[in-house]
Amino acid sequence: MSPTAALRSITLRRFQPGRTFHSSSRAFIKVGDKLPNLDLVESSPGNKVNLSEEIKSGKSLLIGVPAAFSPGCSNSHIPGYLKHKSLKNAGQVFVIAVNDPFVTKAWGESLDPSGNSGIRFLGDPTAKFTKALDLAFDGTAIFGGPRSKRYALEIEDGKVKALHVEPDNTGIAVSTAEKVLGSSDKPATRSSKRLASAAAKEGPPTPLTTSTPMDSEDEFMSGMSSEEDDVLQESDNDDGSADDFGFDEPEPELGFSQKDAMPKKKKTFDINFKVYHPEDIQAQQDDLIDEVNMILDIRKEDAAILLRHFRWNKERLIEDYMDRPKKVLEDAGLGPSATGPPKLEVIPGFMCDICCEDESGLQSFAMKCGHRYCINCYKHYLGQKIKEEGEAARIQCPADGCKRIMDAKSLDLLVTTDLQQRYHELLTRTYVEDKEQLKWCPAPDCENAIECGIKKKDLDRVVPTVACDCKHRFCFGCILADHQPAPCELVKRWLKKCADDSETANWISANTKECPKCNSTIEKNGGCNHMTCRKCKHEFCWMCMGLWSEHGTSWYNCNRFEEKSGSEARDAQAKSRVSLERYLHYYNRYANHEQSAKLDKDIYNKTEKKMIQLQSASGMSWIEVQYLNSASQALQTCRQTLKWTYAFAFYLARNNLTEMFEDNQKDLEMAVEALSEMFEKPVTELAEPKLKVEIMDKTSYCNKRRVILLADTADNLANGVWSWSINF
Secondary structure (H helix, E strand, O other): OOHHHHHHHHHHHOOOHHHOOOOOOOOOOOOOOEOOOOEEEEOEEEEEEEHHHHOOOOEEEEEEEOOOOOHHHHHHHHHHHHHOOOHHHHOEEEEEEOOOHHHHHHHHHHHOOOOOOOOEEEEOOOOHHHHHOOOEEEOHHHHOOEEEOOEEEEEEOOEEEEEEEOOOOOOOOOOOHHHHHOOOOOOOOOOHHHHHHHHHHHOOOOOOEOOEOOOOHHHHHHOOOHHHHHHHHHOOOOOOOHHHHOOOOOOOOOOOOHHHOOOOOOOOOOOOEEEEOHHHHHHHHHHHHHHHHHHHOOOHHHHHHHHHHOOOOHHHHHHHHHHOHHHHHHHOOOOOOOOOOOOEEEOOOOOOOOOOOOOOOOEEEEOOOOOEEEHHHHHHHHHHHHHHOOOOOOOEOOOOOOOOEOOHHHHHOOOOHHHHHHHHHHHHHHHHHHOOOEEEOOOOOOOOEEEEOOOHHHOOOOOOEEEOOOOOEEEOOOOOEOOOOOOHHHHHHHHHHHHOOHHHHHHHHHHOEEOOOOOOEEOOOOOOOEEEOOOOOOEEEOOOOOEHHHHOOOOOOOOOOOOHHHHHHHHHHHHHHHHHHHHHHHHHHHHHHHHHHHOHHHHHHHHHHHHHHHHHHHOOOOHHHHHHHHHHHHHHHHHHHHHHHHHHHHOEOOOHHHHHHHHHHHHHHHHHHHHHHHHOOOHHHHOOHHHHHHHHHHHHHHHHHHHHHHHHHHHHHHOOOOOEOOOO
């Protein structure tokens, strides 16, 4: 297979729309759709651009590209638009790439130094906007993460007028300036099914030619070693399998047979999981509410309250409701109704029992329980519950002893839009917290939830590491950052050991001695071996801990080898010293890799700068310098793994398996240090082809050694063959 065919095989056959794991298959953005209300960035991270707000009226053109600075994009695709005579008739033109804003800015300035074209270059660093369009593909093998298909969207008055999406993701055929700007009177609107059908009819993409370059993947693939190929197949296996949870995620119809598809190897330490976005979580709740509403023939608001009372266990709710409906309703806070549908009313002669206000025209409100209060008191009560107490699912009637639950429809009549939004956010949080198999991603500002079938009882046999779409990897069992290969209970003990003063006590035991009589801690501050305890006045020998009176004429120069009176004291001190030395051995290495992990952000920033410098100094394309990004990611991931191998080793009992584990650990650490040394070379040396190949080979080797180490420890953990120095 040629390098070009290999690349297209990766980009097409490995594409999996299930990365976000929607309960139904996602579809391309369609003609007539509005753009997603999401921010892109221009020039710098703080300069946000929301296209759904910015292009509400008039004509606009959005051009998506796989990567900034790639030859296909820089030499043919975008220059075609820059030179086209009809560009001025396209309205506002935006080029969007899954890159950071510094890269897209530098790219735009290199293509259009004067800025006369008016084209704006925007970054979509996390691919959130591109994924919302469903125009992303898995480019991990080449680009190190998700990338954008090549496309052009014609926008008119904020809605999609026409789509031009490359059926093979990265080719240059239907999204060229000639096809888009030259045929604007007859827009080539193609749905996702038509695109798939077209791809099937056309057959597999033909090899690249000089007239239709495809982002210099040939150059990248030709320099790739066979070892790197293996790692690329493993690089994105951290995502869960949608099928394991009963969701039908069809493969994209791209016109290839199953036998041609590139199978994803399942590693032994991988687990199945799904990532849910806020809209997915809300859709799940709505589906359950609609189902209960239809089966029990009750209001949707009441169905929601019942489901929350039963912690979203639909089957148990329906079963209990059929057996004893009145008790179920009363227990859930939906007792008998004393009034009609809740509404704001002005009742003549009404006096609020809370504030005793009785002025004419006072608006009041009562839930179905009939307890009526003025709306000012209700607003204050609800504001306190939602804002200060963080309550939403079980807000009861303000009346003393009344257990009637406030429903969402009633609450919307009484509070501001901000409080309504906060109320619904809290309801969503309770949904996730009520589900044993759902947990929130702990990354700052991330609103995604993860579903995983690992039970609490299994945590001593598996380390359930999951990866959110925000790129944060964490343990589903304890919510801490990824700590493979160490089990959760071991991690908990290790962190406690590092955080408390237990090792301070070890140091004291190793560097001081206790009085043999009263056990007071004594530190020697002079050369004399004759010690007198200040507390109990007991006299003993510092060297042998024996009674001083038994030393005869050997005062101040103890030469006795063994004394029964001091052997136990010496043994205790020796054990303490050995324990301290062992702990420090593992802790120092753990702390070293932990410190390196804290520099992840700096390493990434340095990598981005190095890649740009290398492009300028050597004339390499953006894709050609991606090996530095891969090396940086490998360093960070491997150091995180190494960090926890030392905590793991600290609690291991020594046996033959321990020696094998330490050999794997040693191999990985040596490889990481060698790669780190190469990575720190000056930019001038990094441009040398020989060093580039060495870095790529070492990156591949590090990734492979990490997989071997994790697979070995995971297998032994699952089979229960590890021996520990403590009992979990």
